[in-house]
Amino acid sequence: MNATRRSLRWLAPAAAVVVALLLWQLATAGGLFTRDQFPTMTDTVRALGDAIGTEAYWDSVLSTLQAWFLGLVIASVLAVVIGSALAFNDFAYRSAASVIEIFKAIPAIAILPLVILVLGSTLEMKVFLIAFGVFWPLVIQVIYGVRSMDPTVLDTAKALGVGGLRRFFVVTIPSASPYLATGMRIASASALILAVVSELVGGAAGIGRNILRAQNGGVSAYPVMYAYILTAGLLGIILTGAFFLFERKVMHWHESQRNIRANEQGARK
Amino acid sequence: MTNATVTSASAGPSTGRTLPAGTPVLDVEHLRKIYNEGKPHAKMAIDDVSFSVDKGEFVCIVGPSGAGKTTLLRCISGLAQASSGRLAFEGTPLTSVPDQLGLVFQDYGRSLYHWFTNAKNVGLPLAARGVPKAERARRVSEVLAEVGLPHVEQQYPWELSGGMQQRVAIARALSYHPDLLLMDEPFASVDAQTRFDLEDLILKVRRDLGITVVLVTHDIDEAIYLSDRIVVLSGSPSKVREVVDVPLGQDRDQVATRASDEFLELRRHLLDLVMPHGA
Numbered sequence: 001m002n003a004t005r006r007s008l009r010w011l012a013p014a015a016a017v018v019v020a021l022l023l024w025q026l027a028t029a030g031g032l033f034t035r036d037q038f039p040t041m042t043d044t045v046r047a048l049g050d051a052i053g054t055e056a057y058w059d060s061v062l063s064t065l066q067a068w069f070l071g072l073v074i075a076s077v078l079a080v081v082i083g084s085a086l087a088f089n090d091f092a093y094r095s096a097a098s099v100i101e102i103f104k105a106i107p108a109i110a111i112l113p114l115v116i117l118v119l120g121s122t123l124e125m126k127v128f129l130i131a132f133g134v135f136w137p138l139v140i141q142v143i144y145g146v147r148s149m150d151p152t153v154l155d156t157a158k159a160l161g162v163g164g165l166r167r168f169f170v171v172t173i174p175s176a177s178p179y180l181a182t183g184m185r186i187a188s189a190s191a192l193i194l195a196v197v198s199e200l201v202g203g204a205a206g207i208g209r210n211i212l213r214a215q216n217g218g219v220s221a222y223p224v225m226y227a228y229i230l231t232a233g234l235l236g237i238i239l240t241g242a243f244f245l246f247e248r249k250v251m252h253w254h255e256s257q258r259n260i261r262a263n264e265q266g267a268r269k
Numbered sequence: 270m271t272n273a274t275v276t277s278a279s280a281g282p283s284t285g286r287t288l289p290a291g292t293p294v295l296d297v298e299h300l301r302k303i304y305n306e307g308k309p310h311a312k313m314a315i316d317d318v319s320f321s322v323d324k325g326e327f328v329c330i331v332g333p334s335g336a337g338k339t340t341l342l343r344c345i346s347g348l349a350q351a352s353s354g355r356l357a358f359e360g361t362p363l364t365s366v367p368d369q370l371g372l373v374f375q376d377y378g379r380s381l382y383h384w385f386t387n388a389k390n391v392g393l394p395l396a397a398r399g400v401p402k403a404e405r406a407r408r409v410s411e412v413l414a415e416v417g418l419p420h421v422e423q424q425y426p427w428e429l430s431g432g433m434q435q436r437v438a439i440a441r442a443l444s445y446h447p448d449l450l451l452m453d454e455p456f457a458s459v460d461a462q463t464r465f466d467l468e469d470l471i472l473k474v475r476r477d478l479g480i481t482v483v484l485v486t487h488d489i490d491e492a493i494y495l496s497d498r499i500v501v502l503s504g505s506p507s508k509v510r511e512v513v514d515v516p517l518g519q520d521r522d523q524v525a526t527r528a529s530d531e532f533l534e535l536r537r538h539l540l541d542l543v544m545p546h547g548a
Contacts, residue, residue: 152376158366159346160372
């Protein structure tokens with residue numbers, strides 16, 4: 001009884017994926033699309049299978065991941081440091097708020113031509129673009145998180161004689177962490193998009209450049225192009241899942257996670 | 270460094286803090302607190318409050334609701350600045366929260382850190398004072414046992430009942446052996462039975478550790494049951510209406526003490542002071 005229900009929870013989404021793949025195959029092999037418009041599912045999966053065996057495939061995945069990781073880390077560290085400094089000082093916060101809003105409104109893609117001119121088709125270019133793109137929304141999350149700290153939490157820290165850097169790491173950051181976690185989750189997704197775009201448009205090594213190459217390779221390479229597009233999607237799913245697990249582990253004490261656990265237990269009964 | 274061992278052995282942690290005999294632990298003279306001072310919407314919360322607390326005393330501060338009790342507590346703990354008047358903790362003028370002061374808030378749900386286990390919560394002020402890890406662990410178990418909560422170290426505060434959470438908060442305030450324990454309506458958010466238990470717990474702690482306690486409450490019965498002296502505040506902006514001695518002795522009992530004639534007589538007198546007159 002319990003076991004069947006648990007297997008059903010995994011079976012249903014898996015079945016949905018299978019159905020989607022079958023529909024794809026039906027639409028392409030059935031003649032709705034021609035080969036030069038949209039490759040069949042089987043061709044694409046075969047191309048993906050072939051690509052997985054090559055070193056170039058894994059190099060491109062690693063290049064994309066590397067830029068994603070570096071950009072995200074740099075942006076997060078800067079956002080936490082600068083955001084906290086601004087949040088603690090009302091005057092600085094008021095002064096900087098409008099500038100941050102303006103920069104946040106600039107789509108990172110818009111500065112891509114400039115970044116390519118200055119840095120070329122390099123890893124640095126990708127990392128800069130990603131860090132620039134995710135820094136602004138992240139820094140706003142940090143500011144909100146720190147400013148919304150419960151006054152009792154701060155009073156308690158003062159009363160216990162917890163000050164300076166210890167207070168920052170042990171009280172301020174955990175108390176702002178729900179905001180940070182949301183910011184990071186969104187930043188992770190945008191960072192991957194920016195990485196692929198910078199490769200696709202900027203020509204730096206990675207999944208994006210391989211999509212472009214396959215596109216230039218003509219109709220016969222279309223399945224390869226879609227194989228890389230699928231790869232980008234799978235990478236997105238994996239990163240989102242990793243973030244989900246990370247959040248569940250690190251934020252297990254937070255009320256939202258406690259409620260999720262309680263609801264899951266309730267649903268199982 | 271050596272603070273840890275010194276504290277448990279002798280009176281104070283830092284050197285040269287042997288106070289002259291008769292120096293009150295807390296001395297409040299003509300305290301006044303005005304919010305938004307100098308602005309059109311300035312509001313006087315405390316007009317003129319003076320009292321002092323001697324070593325080993327248990328003093329309650331009572332007053333009608335809105336009398337600025339919490340403001341007063343924030344001022345005498347060093348969390349808020351007084352607008353005028355003189356505040357001294359163990360003879361030293363008060364500028365921030367003193368190291369040797371323990372504070373317990375009414376809202377344990379927000380004052381305990383959810384991201385830490387109970388042990389880490391209780392050990393936090395010790396860590397901030399540089400107590401080494403092993404010594405910290407020993408003292409955390411010791412103080413949790415003192416408040417009647419062995420075996421909760423690895424649990425999180427939110428896994429405990431309200432009364433138990435407030436015990437953890439009390440343990441945290443006691444972990445560094447403060448000279449003065451300051452409590453802001455500590456038992457206002459728990460049920461009646463738990464409240465009696467916690468009142469007796471704090472009396473026991475005080476007996477065991479010989480600690481000085483100042484407790485703010487709106488509950489007159491609680492104030493009489495716990496204290497040696499009661500500072501009665503008037504309504505806002507607060508002044509001291511009267512300081513009432515409570516000669517009920519050291520040993521108190523929830524049933525017998527509360528039914529005694531002295532208790533009832535004090536209760537009548539205090540109610541008379543706190544209840545609005547005229548009207």
